[in-house]
Each structure stands twice: as C-alpha cells, then as structure tokens.
Amino acid sequence: MKVSWSSPSWQLRLLPGLSITGFIVLTRLLGLLQPLEWKTLDLSLKWRPAEAPDPRITLLAITEEDIQTALDYPISDQALSEFLETVQSYSPRVVGLDIFRDQPVGDGYTALAQTLQSSDNIVGIHKIDPRATVPPPPSLPDSQVGFADALVDQDGFLRRSLLGAADKAGNYQFSFTIQLVSSYLANDGLSVENGMRDPETMRFGSTEIPRFQSNTGGYIRADRGGNQTLINFRAGTQPFEKITYKALMAGQVEATLIQDRLVLIGYTAESVKDFVSSAAIAGVTPSLVPGMDAQAHAVSQILSAVIDGRPFLRGMPDGIEYLLILGSGLGGMILAQWERKPAVHFLVIIVISGVILLVSYGLLLTSWWLPVVPVVAAFLLNAAVLYPFYQAQAQLRSQLNDRQKLINQTYNTIHNGPLQTLAKMISTWPESQPAPDTLRPELHTLNRELRDIYDTMRQEILLPTGQLVLTGQQSIDLQMPLDELLREAYQITLERHREFFEPILKIVAFEPLDDQQLSIDQKRNLGRFLEEALINIQKYAHGTTRLTIDCRQKDGNNVIRVLDNGSGLKPSAPKTLGGYGTKQAETLARSLNGTFNRTHHKPKGVCCELRWPIYRPLWQRWLP
Incomplete structure (x- = not known):
C-alpha cells in the first residue's frame, strides 16, 4: 500500500474522510443509530454459545393448560396457598412470588395470609409507577417486597434492570430482583451495600453492580433515573430449569430442582399476557418472554457475578468509543487510497x-459492548465511498508525473540539440562580422523563448486544470466567459509584443459568444488560437498598420476573425500546405463541428477565421 502524507495538500485529502466520520459521529450523537446498536446487541447476545442452566434458580410456571384444567385466572388465594405450601415442602432457599396479590381473590385469603406470614423466605411484588401503582401483599413485611416495574427502551424491548428507585411518596424502594438476591445471599453473610468505587451503586461483598449511565454503550441521553444496570442475559435455549404447576402438584418433581434454590413462581400462559419483549433470549419469540423469565435473568446475572465471577455487561468509556470510531474512519481513509483493483479493494473491505x-x-x-455499528459504518463509508475519489486523485497525480517526465525529456532533447547549437552560434559569432540588424537580437529572443518552453509547460501542469498559461507564463482563468477570456489573451499577447503592436491601428470587438457546451480544453485551445494568430502577425505580417479583431455571433455561428493589412500570403506557397499552427486550428475547428480558413485579404493582408455553430437544444432545431 502506497500512501503519501508528504504532500502539502494532505489536509485537503483528509477533509472528505473527516467529513464522513464527523457525519457518523453526529448521527450517533443525535441518537439516530440507537435502534441499530440495540438490535446488534440483541443479536450478538442471542448468538453467544449456550451456558449451562443456572444451578441456583428454578422457574415454577403456571401454564395455559394449568389455567384451563386445574386453576382459574387469577389463581385463587386458596390454590395459591396450597401451591406455596407444596413448594415449601421441598425446602427452597428463596421463593419469589411474581404474582400481584394486593387484595383477596376467591376463597382462602386467611390461609394465604398465614402462609405468607409464617414464611420469611417468600418475596412478593408491587408496582411503584405513579401511572399504575399496585400495592404489595399486605401479609408480607417491607423487607420481603420488591417492585417489579419493567424498564423498556423506546423500541419496546427490555435491556435494562431497574434495581432501585423512589416511589411517588419519595421513599426509596428496592426492586424484586434485589430483594431476591439479598434473601438468597443472606445465608452467605452478604447484604446489599453502597459501592466502594462508585458510592451510588449497589454491591454484594466485593462485587459492585455497574451503574447504567445516559450514554452507556449504544444509548444516547437515555433516562438513567433510579439505579439501573444492563442485563447480561444468560445464553442458551435453556438457561433455567422449569417446572409446571401440574407437575409439582402431582409430585412429579425431583427434590434437587427446588431444594436450597431460588424458586420463581409466575405465569407463562398467553391469556394472562404477563410478557415482555426481548430479542436477546434464545429459543423464545421476542415478544413473548414471560415476565418471570426476565426476572430470572436479572437475578441470575447478579448471583453469577457474586458467586461465579461472571462479568456484568458494560459499555466502554465515551472517549474510547469515539476514538474507535475516528480510528476506524481513518483506517477506511487509508484503505481508500490503496492503489489496487476494485475487486481486490472491496474484498479487503469485506474481510476487514x-x-x-x-x-x-x-x-x-467477555461482556464488553463495543459500538460496532458506528465503527463499521465509519470504516465502510470511508473505504468504499472515498475509493473512487482517491483513485481519481492518484490517476491525476500519475498523469501529471508522466507529463512532467515527457516535458523533461522533451526539454533535454531541445537543450542538448538545437539550444546548444544556437548558443554556440551566438557565442562564436564575432561582433565585427557583418549581419542583418535584426538577426542577432532575434537569435537571442529565440534562445530565450526556447528556454522558456520548459517553465511554461511545467507551470501549466502544476496549475489547476481550469487555467490557460500563455507564452510568458501568464495564466488566465478558463472559467470566465469566452469573450472575456479572448479579450484577456489579446491584451496579454499585445503587451508582450508592445514594440510591434503599439503603433498599429487596432479595431477590436469582443461580443458575447455561446460557450455553454464548450469543454475546458476547447476554451483553452480557443485562447491559444487567438494568441497564435497574433504572434503570426508579429512574425510574418511585415508592414502591418491596421489590425482587426472581430469576435461575435453571426448567422447562427460563433466567429473569431483576425485580419491584418500586412504583406499577405506568399503567392508561391501551395494552398494545401500549412504550419503546425494551421493544423492545430483545423483540428480545433473539427472538434467544434466548425471550419477554419486562412485566406488572402484584398488589397493586402491575411484573414484568419474560425467559426462554429451556436448550440441549440434538440427541440429548438425542429422549429422554423
């Protein structure tokens, strides 16, 4: 790969890439990439290798079949009491009741109240959302109750867990997740405390739960109210053991699946509609994830972190994220300047x-969330979109180098041949030897003009493409209207040969010409045509006293006419012959679909005329 940063214009070469990368950064800062980053995170979490089922958690599900055959909905207090008593007979460490029970349902309220009051390992739920508050079970103390409010993103999907927040009365409440974890770890002598590295977060022992910030990962200015953390969902299609109500009540359960475990009780029946949406959980329909399963993932990630050292899902610091985006954009810019075939280039883009x-x-x-969407976007757009731009620049540089080599070779040939001969003639010509008065100055002029060829040609290839460099190294902007360009070329040429043209009567007319279809090269050649015509008068039209320049539109044509009253054409010269300038004028005329004529003007003089048709749109050509 050949990339040069030594050019003085390297800052300009970086500008397109920096603009694209800046656009990606701006798009991200505006939050427009959030949905893509969320979906990418979901898919990546879903496609991770399966983990073994969490040995500490078992789900007890009330299914659609249970509701249709053995239970009503909602489950009555009596049936729920019997269910809990059966569960307790297997000696679970913690029982999480993911069912709202703020008021009596059917028969058995007293029995349920006694069961709840006599069990210090049961944790119930309530809701603290001011828009839909649900009180906790009245028979459970505050230490055995946690809120079950779900925290979903703008696309309706669950990715965060709300661990603590203030209720509408301003009292700080712990979530159902934290209460379950606290109850489970109490036997190990651990309780929820403030963090040590981050005093505002929660910790169990030496394990701190990373606090969600507004710009964590792919989030932009998200609500970070309360105490939140990202959910590192357990991978695999069977993250937890699951038992149905029917199987438990029939005694078809191994005791080890409940004994000393955290048991979550909840609905999985579709008719209950206790679901959240998550595309990060394998093996389930994204919009039909039971709320109990989501709670289990939130609990499991904390227990696994405290006991097994399983890492929490974290975002990188903002500074590192944006450095990665800028770095990938720079990498794309460098690759875009790689001078290789397009097929190879795009294959490399795909591989990288x-x-x-x-x-x-x-x-x-390893539970680090990389901002892959903006990183890949910055790389792809720079590497793919800028490739034609940089390749065109490289091709132009190559052409300029080839032209420079040709100029050097041409000048060396002239310098080592005609120039040396001419210099020898000038240096060895004795001052005393007779010669025509004008010969010696003309030889010196010829020597100077030959040496100026190199500088003139070199200046033209180094200037922007929209410049015309006349003999004498004066440049003209080719973007100006054609009549102004011709006037400028006329004035520069006359000034350069003032001694000849100053005493001559000049009749000049530069009227607007139709140049809307002319290319830059054609306008350049028209400027050179006028310069050549004037120089020919200076060289060959001896005795000229009047010069007429007429540039105008006439009879549906653009016309450039240069007329002198000098010595005229030599009668002996064949009409078909012409010098290099004549051949160039004829080539120019053909490129314009026009004509060039160089004729004798009576009584004396020469008329050079170039004319080409005025452009008319196709639809106008059919009009009379």
Missing part, C-alpha cells in the same frame, strides 16, 4: 469489516 465484527463479538463474550 468481518474482522471488526468478530472482534466486537469476542469482546461481547
């Missing part, structure tokens, strides 16, 4: 993009 995705996936396996 795949490597970035694999690195992102590998980091996620």
Whole structure:
C-alpha cells in the first residue's frame, strides 16, 4: 500500500474522510443509530454459545393448560396457598412470588395470609409507577417486597434492570430482583451495600453492580433515573430449569430442582399476557418472554457475578468509543487510497469489516459492548465511498508525473540539440562580422523563448486544470466567459509584443459568444488560437498598420476573425500546405463541428477565421 502524507495538500485529502466520520459521529450523537446498536446487541447476545442452566434458580410456571384444567385466572388465594405450601415442602432457599396479590381473590385469603406470614423466605411484588401503582401483599413485611416495574427502551424491548428507585411518596424502594438476591445471599453473610468505587451503586461483598449511565454503550441521553444496570442475559435455549404447576402438584418433581434454590413462581400462559419483549433470549419469540423469565435473568446475572465471577455487561468509556470510531474512519481513509483493483479493494473491505465484527463479538463474550455499528459504518463509508475519489486523485497525480517526465525529456532533447547549437552560434559569432540588424537580437529572443518552453509547460501542469498559461507564463482563468477570456489573451499577447503592436491601428470587438457546451480544453485551445494568430502577425505580417479583431455571433455561428493589412500570403506557397499552427486550428475547428480558413485579404493582408455553430437544444432545431 502506497500512501503519501508528504504532500502539502494532505489536509485537503483528509477533509472528505473527516467529513464522513464527523457525519457518523453526529448521527450517533443525535441518537439516530440507537435502534441499530440495540438490535446488534440483541443479536450478538442471542448468538453467544449456550451456558449451562443456572444451578441456583428454578422457574415454577403456571401454564395455559394449568389455567384451563386445574386453576382459574387469577389463581385463587386458596390454590395459591396450597401451591406455596407444596413448594415449601421441598425446602427452597428463596421463593419469589411474581404474582400481584394486593387484595383477596376467591376463597382462602386467611390461609394465604398465614402462609405468607409464617414464611420469611417468600418475596412478593408491587408496582411503584405513579401511572399504575399496585400495592404489595399486605401479609408480607417491607423487607420481603420488591417492585417489579419493567424498564423498556423506546423500541419496546427490555435491556435494562431497574434495581432501585423512589416511589411517588419519595421513599426509596428496592426492586424484586434485589430483594431476591439479598434473601438468597443472606445465608452467605452478604447484604446489599453502597459501592466502594462508585458510592451510588449497589454491591454484594466485593462485587459492585455497574451503574447504567445516559450514554452507556449504544444509548444516547437515555433516562438513567433510579439505579439501573444492563442485563447480561444468560445464553442458551435453556438457561433455567422449569417446572409446571401440574407437575409439582402431582409430585412429579425431583427434590434437587427446588431444594436450597431460588424458586420463581409466575405465569407463562398467553391469556394472562404477563410478557415482555426481548430479542436477546434464545429459543423464545421476542415478544413473548414471560415476565418471570426476565426476572430470572436479572437475578441470575447478579448471583453469577457474586458467586461465579461472571462479568456484568458494560459499555466502554465515551472517549474510547469515539476514538474507535475516528480510528476506524481513518483506517477506511487509508484503505481508500490503496492503489489496487476494485475487486481486490472491496474484498479487503469485506474481510476487514468481518474482522471488526468478530472482534466486537469476542469482546461481547467477555461482556464488553463495543459500538460496532458506528465503527463499521465509519470504516465502510470511508473505504468504499472515498475509493473512487482517491483513485481519481492518484490517476491525476500519475498523469501529471508522466507529463512532467515527457516535458523533461522533451526539454533535454531541445537543450542538448538545437539550444546548444544556437548558443554556440551566438557565442562564436564575432561582433565585427557583418549581419542583418535584426538577426542577432532575434537569435537571442529565440534562445530565450526556447528556454522558456520548459517553465511554461511545467507551470501549466502544476496549475489547476481550469487555467490557460500563455507564452510568458501568464495564466488566465478558463472559467470566465469566452469573450472575456479572448479579450484577456489579446491584451496579454499585445503587451508582450508592445514594440510591434503599439503603433498599429487596432479595431477590436469582443461580443458575447455561446460557450455553454464548450469543454475546458476547447476554451483553452480557443485562447491559444487567438494568441497564435497574433504572434503570426508579429512574425510574418511585415508592414502591418491596421489590425482587426472581430469576435461575435453571426448567422447562427460563433466567429473569431483576425485580419491584418500586412504583406499577405506568399503567392508561391501551395494552398494545401500549412504550419503546425494551421493544423492545430483545423483540428480545433473539427472538434467544434466548425471550419477554419486562412485566406488572402484584398488589397493586402491575411484573414484568419474560425467559426462554429451556436448550440441549440434538440427541440429548438425542429422549429422554423
């Protein structure tokens, strides 16, 4: 790969890439990439290798079949009491009741109240959302109750767990998740405390739960109210053991699946509609994740972190994220300047993009959330979109280098041949030897003009393409209207040969010409045509006293006419012959679909005329 940063215009070469990368950063800061980053996170979490079922958690599900055959909905207090008593007979460490029970349901309220009051390992739920508050079970103390409010993103999907928040009365409440974890770890002498590295977060022992911030991962200015954390969902299609109500009540359960475990009780029946949406959980329909399962993932990640050292899902610091985006954009810019065939270039883009995705996936396996969407976007857009731009620049540089080599070779040939001969003639010509008065000055002029060829040609290739460099190294902007360009070329040429043209009577008319269809090269050649015509008068039209320049539109044509009253054409010269300038004028006329004529003007003089048709749109050509 050949990339040069030594050019003085390297800042300009960086500008397009920096603009694209800045656009990606701005798009991200505006939050427009959030949905893509969320979906990418969900899919990456879902595609992780399966983990073994959490040995500490068992789900007890009330299914659609249970409701239709053995229970009503909602489950009555009597049936719930019997269910809890059966569960307690297996000696679970903690029982999480993910069913609202703020008021009596059917028969058996007294029995349920006694069961709840006599069990210090049962944790119930309530809701603290001011828009839909649900009180806790009255028979449970505050230490055995946690709120079950779900925290969903703008797309309706669950990715965060709300661990603590203030209720509408301003009292701080712990979530159902934290109360379950606290009850489970109490036997190990651990309780929820303030963090040590981050005093505002929660910790159990030495394990701190990373607090969600407004810009964590792919989030932009998200609500970070309360105490939140990202959910590192347990991978695999069977993250937890699951038992149905029917199987438990029939005694078809191994005691080890409940004994000393955290048991979650909740509905999985579709008719109950106790579901959340999550695309990060394998093996389930994204919109039909039971709320009990979501609670189990939130609880499992904390227990696994405290007991097994399983990492929490974390975002990278903002500074590192944006450095990665800028770095990938720079990498794309460098690759875009790689002078290779398009097929090879785009194959490399695909490979590098795949490597970035694999690195992102590998980091996620270690629970680091890389902003892969803006990183890949910055790389792809710079590498793909800028490739034609940089290749065109490289081709232009190559052409300029080739032209420079040709100029050097041409000048060396002239310098080592005609120039040396001419210099020898000038230096060895004795001052005393007779010669025509004008010969010696003309030889010196010829020597100077030949040497100026190199500088003139070199200046033209170094200037922007929209410049015309006349003999003498004066440049003209080719973007100006054609009549102004011709006037400028006329004035520069006359000034350069003032001694000849100053005493001559000049009749000049530069009227607007139709140049809307002319290319830059054609306008350049028209400027050179006028310069050549004037120089020919200076060289060959001896005795000229009047010069007429007429540039105008006439009879549906653009006309450039240069007329002198000098010595005229030599009668002996064949009409078909012409010098290099004549051949160039004829070539120019053909490119314009026009004509060039160089004729004798009576009584004396020469008329050079170039004319080409005025452009008319196709629809106008059919009009009379």
